[in-house]
Amino acid sequence: xxxxxxxxxxxxxxxxxxLAASDRARRLKQLPPDVGHEFFLDLSAADQAEVVLALQxxxxxxxxxxxxxxxxxxLIQAAPAEQRVGLxxxxxxxxxxxxxxxxxxxxxxxxxxxxPRYIRVRPEMTAAEALSYFRRQAQERSGRDTPTYAYILxxxxxxxxxxxxxxxxxxxxxxxxxxxxHTDIVTIPAEADQEEVAHxxxxxxxxxxxxxxAAGRMKGVVTADDxxxxxxxxATEDIQKLGxxxxxxxxxLKTALARMVRKRAGWLASxxxxxxxxxxxxxxxxxxxxxxVVLALFVPLMISSGGNSGSQASTxxxxxxxxxxxxxxxxxxxxxxxxxxxxxxxxxxxxIGFLRILVWQAAGGLYGPHYFAIAVTVATSLVGIVMWGTMxxxxxxxxxxxxxxxxxxxxxxxxxxxxxxxxxxxxxxxxSLVLAGRLL
Numbered sequence: 001x002x003x004x005x006x007x008x009x010x011x012x013x014x015x016x017x018x019l020a021a022s023d024r025a026r027r028l029k030q031l032p033p034d035v036g037h038e039f040f041l042d043l044s045a046a047d048q049a050e051v052v053l054a055l056q057x058x059x060x061x062x063x064x065x066x067x068x069x070x071x072x073x074x075l076i077q078a079a080p081a082e083q084r085v086g087l088x089x090x091x092x093x094x095x096x097x098x099x100x101x102x103x104x105x106x107x108x109x110x111x112x113x114x115x116p117r118y119i120r121v122r123p124e125m126t127a128a129e130a131l132s133y134f135r136r137q138a139q140e141r142s143g144r145d146t147p148t149y150a151y152i153l154x155x156x157x158x159x160x161x162x163x164x165x166x167x168x169x170x171x172x173x174x175x176x177x178x179x180x181x182h183t184d185i186v187t188i189p190a191e192a193d194q195e196e197v198a199h200x201x202x203x204x205x206x207x208x209x210x211x212x213x214a215a216g217r218m219k220g221v222v223t224a225d226d227x228x229x230x231x232x233x234x235a236t237e238d239i240q241k242l243g244x245x246x247x248x249x250x251x252x253l254k255t256a257l258a259r260m261v262r263k264r265a266g267w268l269a270s271x272x273x274x275x276x277x278x279x280x281x282x283x284x285x286x287x288x289x290x291x292x293v294v295l296a297l298f299v300p301l302m303i304s305s306g307g308n309s310g311s312q313a314s315t316x317x318x319x320x321x322x323x324x325x326x327x328x329x330x331x332x333x334x335x336x337x338x339x340x341x342x343x344x345x346x347x348x349x350x351x352i353g354f355l356r357i358l359v360w361q362a363a364g365g366l367y368g369p370h371y372f373a374i375a376v377t378v379a380t381s382l383v384g385i386v387m388w389g390t391m392x393x394x395x396x397x398x399x400x401x402x403x404x405x406x407x408x409x410x411x412x413x414x415x416x417x418x419x420x421x422x423x424x425x426x427x428x429x430x431x432s433l434v435l436a437g438r439l440l
Contacts, residue, residue, distance in 0.1 A: 307416030342390030
């Protein structure tokens, strides 16, 4: 009888998205132990929680104990509330105390991201003694995520310096840590928001950073791996909001249909009510439309141009805010730039619109004897609408940030809906002025 083929990491990874929780747990157990452990460690916290809870209670402990304290905290936060006490009970007493301390921080704070286990050395130690600490950590972690820094703390637990593994290897083994340590350290407050943490890592090109409390006592370490997860989470949330939806708190295929509808229905209904104002605005100019039906031909052109320009501006400003390139105090500088950009962009579209009407008129006389006045109306309106759309799209993220909301809520559909209404008013107001005595 031929020997059954052994499952590999890639076999399970390819099938993983399509598997139910019970099948995922079964496949994970079928992998060779070392491969299964590696696969489990590479999973997201939500998937780890799902797999662990799909196992029999007696099988859960070894898997949970594979994780570092900060990863266990993430797993517990991803699990249903009624399961969290049971998961904590799987840990040994010291680890349980570490995880409980981490859970006291908000999930999106540096304290919630950090690993409370780090290499602590005394300044009077030699390089050889400090290296022994690195060696012990590498053995305990089986070579995975071995720290690259050791931290020097005083008697009160305050951070006074750090030393790298490279420094310890390169120097004489008898050299004291005090002579090797670096004191110009970039630290992160335990209450810092995860976006702020990501900015600090990007600004200083960090691999790891110590987390300290208000008194300067070291609480743990945030690594680049933690920050990568934060950046992915924040980018996903912002993109979903920019699309005009609440951020999903689970992977797309794992979000229940009813929950998906609830996340999207609120925004969609709000946008629909907003668009109803466009109909109201058009009703305000019903008399003008009745006398010059040709004006209605350009309504989609007007509202789409304003919405597009506003969406462009809001997207650029939101991204600049997310990267820390723009702050609240920069609003006036941004406004001036967008006024200029809006005018230039409006002129580009105005020229295209103006020429389009002249060409179509020459080809078939579509717009009647007052075609030139109509062309002027369309061109002038485009300049005004695009300028207004650009300004509104650029300023809305600042307003939301000032009110304490996420600027990403200034989604493209939201900006477009806002500008649609004002675009109608601008268009028909210009038409009333330019076409008075001709068509109106």
